[in-house]
Amino acid sequence: MTLSTPGSVRFDSVVKKFGNVTALKDLNLTIDPGKLVTLLGPSGCGKTTTLRLIAGLEMATAGAIHIGGEDVTHLTATYRKVSMVFQSYALFPHMTVRQNVAYGLTVKSMPKAEAAQKADHGLELVGLSGFGDRLPSELSGGQQQRVAVARAIVLEPEVLLLDEPLSNLDAKLRRHVREEIRQIQQRLGLTAVYVTHDQEEAMAVSDRIIVMKNAEIAQEGTPKDLYEAPQSAFIADFIGDANLAECHIDSISAGLATVRLDGQTYQVKDGALQTGAAKMVLRPHNLRLADATQPGIQGSVTYAAYLGKEIQYTVESAIGSLFVISGITERPFAQGDSVSVQFDANHARLVAV
Structure with missing residues (x-):
């Protein structure tokens, strides 16, 4: 044939x-x-x-x-x-x-x-x-x-x-x-x-x-x-899991946006946006939890699920509910723990509101 x-x-x-x-x-x-x-x-x-x-x-x-x-x-x-x-x-x-x-x-x-x-x-x-x-x-x-x-x-x-x-x-x-x-x-x-x-x-x-x-x-x-590189909040949310956090773009220079989120400043790829209100896309795998004494977005663990290869957390924070996927650690966080949510801004993306 x-x-x-x-x-x-x-x-x-x-x-x-x-x-x-x-x-x-x-x-x-x-x-x-x-x-x-x-x-x-x-x-x-x-x-x-x-x-x-x-x-x-x-x-x-x-x-x-x-x-x-x-x-x-x-x-x-x-x-x-x-x-x-x-x-x-x-x-x-x-x-x-x-x-x-x-x-x-x-x-x-x-x-x-x-x-x-x-x-x-x-x-x-x-x-x-x-x-x-x-x-x-x-x-x-x-x-x-x-x-x-x-x-x-x-x-x-x-x-x-x-x-x-x-x-x-x-x-x-x-x-x-x-x-x-x-x-x-x-x-x-x-x-x-x-x-x-x-x-x-x-x-x-x-x-x-x-x-x-x-x-x-x-x-x-x-x-x-x-x-x-999602071009909209719809794509970011539809393709894989995503946390969409409201933020503010203060300025844009050389392809990088200076962004304010929860009182902190980050340098993020601008996604061809203008200054003003935007949404930051934070993928669950790119977030990590640390002790609440560490810098980051402060929050509290409201849900923790052990799934064998990973632990899934829901963290309530000042920027809303965050879904976090963590590798297995010797001392996982438990429901009710105060935590700091950290991320590398190089892995964040910006989309229009």
């Missing part, structure tokens, strides 16, 4: 309306060949609508959609070189694994023997050689998901679409299967568009993440870009 050349995806000013409801507002995006890009955001943000527009399951109200350089705006799903992996897997329980993987090929009138051969190769690509004669009920959830991926890739799509593919798996299995999906995508050089509402999942599998809010793109970039 020879896989198709991975295709690019481009949206030019795409609008999608359902009656009077605008599901997508003037969307412009580009997905490069061979990359895995995740559409991430809360329910109702437009990410699934975007995926369905790529698939041809919905038609754009305005704008143009290109796949592999071809204008597919008015083509239905049947005529687009895309395959989709659904969150429900949608495997036929009465068919063997091989028959499930070959199903799309037989629907296209490929001879059964050739379809079976391609199905076996597809199963080999996802690490399921020798499983062809089993029924889906004889497989684990993770194995069923890989069968769904094999069924999609044997159709030799230019773009592979994955719609919440891990939502039916438990947390431990999700981590394992997402690694497998990422490895398959990279090994085969597939262009993949992945939809999820799970921030950790998105960061683990993506070359690039497109975060959506209210039917438009809020920010896009690599997982590292979004985590370390």
Whole structure:
């Protein structure tokens, strides 16, 4: 089986309306060949609508959609070189694994023997050689998901679409299967568009993440870009855990802002803001607790949870409730302890109020 050349995806000013409801507002995006890009955001943000527009399951109200350089705006799903992996897997329980993987090929009138051969190769690509004669009920959830991926890739799509593919798996299995999906995508050089509402999942599998809010793109970039350089309070809070503390920018010089927070002054990367009110983004892992006699933001521990690899604290302070994640220490703080919350300003970021 020879896989198709991975295709690019481009949206030019795409609008999608359902009656009077605008599901997508003037969307412009580009997905490069061979990359895995995740559409991430809360329910109702437009990410699934975007995926369905790529698939041809919905038609754009305005704008143009290109796949592999071809204008597919008015083509239905049947005529687009895309395959989709659904969150429900949608495997036929009465068919063997091989028959499930070959199903799309037989629907296209490929001879059964050739379809079976391609199905076996597809199963080999996802690490399921020798499983062809089993029924889906004889497989684990993770194995069923890989069968769904094999069924999609044997159709030799230019773009592979994955719609919440891990939502039916438990947390431990999700981590394992997402690694497998990422490895398959990279090994085969597939262009993949992945939809999820799970921030950790998105960061683990993506070359690039497109975060959506209210039917438009809020920010896009690599997982590292979004985590370390959020452009808004929404992104800072949505990508990973974040404490957002109100502060005041007194001045900006040479890319550094002089910021007042809880009566203390810090030098922070300015985030292209102006002087005045702002919010400082403090990641829980970048905060550390010290004895209350030490300099820092004074507070009191209201909650402490030992989680084996780390201790999670909630600290009430003059700048609000702070979530702190600490490594295991010989003398952890306890609920009711007075503490000083310290941080390196190099790890802080500023966003607009």
